[in-house]
Amino acid sequence: MFNVQEISISSFAKLIVAFGAIFFVSTGIADQNPSIDLAQLSDGFNAEQKYMASCFACHSTGAAGAPKVGEGMAEEWGPRLEKGLDAVVANAINGINTMPAKGLCFDCTDDDLRALVEYMIETSQ
Ligand code: HEC
Known part of the structure; x- marks a missing residue:
């Protein structure tokens, strides 16, 4: 049988993973900004x-x-x-x-x- 508490813990964990991914992506963008200022790199250049x-x-x-x-x-x-x-x-x-x-x-x-x-x-x- 499903345990309600277990389900809510696992969705909480998913939420943390999702926030972690957003944080990872946004810090990646922040890191790229200084180099865009220095050189004319194409948008999203990697x-x-x-x-x-x-x-x-x-x-x-x-x-x-x-x-x-x-x-x-x-x-x-x-x-x-x-x-x-x-x-x-x-x-x-x-x-x-x-x-x-x-x-x-x-x-x-x-x-x-x-x-x-x-x-x-x-x-x-
Ligand atoms: C079709 C194959 C091929 C592709 C694709 C290719 N290269 Fe090359 N590259 C070569 C060959 C062959 C040489 C050696 C040329 C020579 O010195 O005779 C070379 C040499 C170079 C050199 C050395 C130049 C020098 O002054 O000695 C650089 C830098 C370079 N490639 C950068 C790049 C970059 C950046 C890319 C991708 C955007 C790229 N290559 C894609 C084949 C390729």
Whole structure:
């Protein structure tokens, strides 16, 4: 048989979970605001998601000689960074050899691409 008290406890727990989710989402938005002020990132830009959608296919496997991204891949990026971050970002925007312009992310702004390049370098440390 149903125990009324048990039912109300479990719905209380669900309420807590729901509030927790709202809190999580809203603090996430709050965290993004300062970077939106500094750079012209697209609305809702998320470097990890964009990377997975646009760059991961080539840069996780190193397809066609793409510098690999991931833990311990710093040496893939070191020589490229010798020419300076701006030049590396410019190559991501304009394309270089078999690296397609904008990494095929045609709705990415230049600042989005810079953020993606920084994300790729950071996750390769
Ligand atoms: C179709 C495969 C492919 C996709 C998709 C792709 N890349 Fe690349 N990328 C390459 C290859 C290949 C190179 C190496 C080019 C070379 O140096 O000859 C490269 C090189 C780079 C470099 C190094 C440039 C330099 O100066 O050495 C950056 C930065 C980069 N890609 C960023 C990105 C970003 C950001 C995305 C996603 C928005 C992306 N790539 C998507 C294939 C790809």
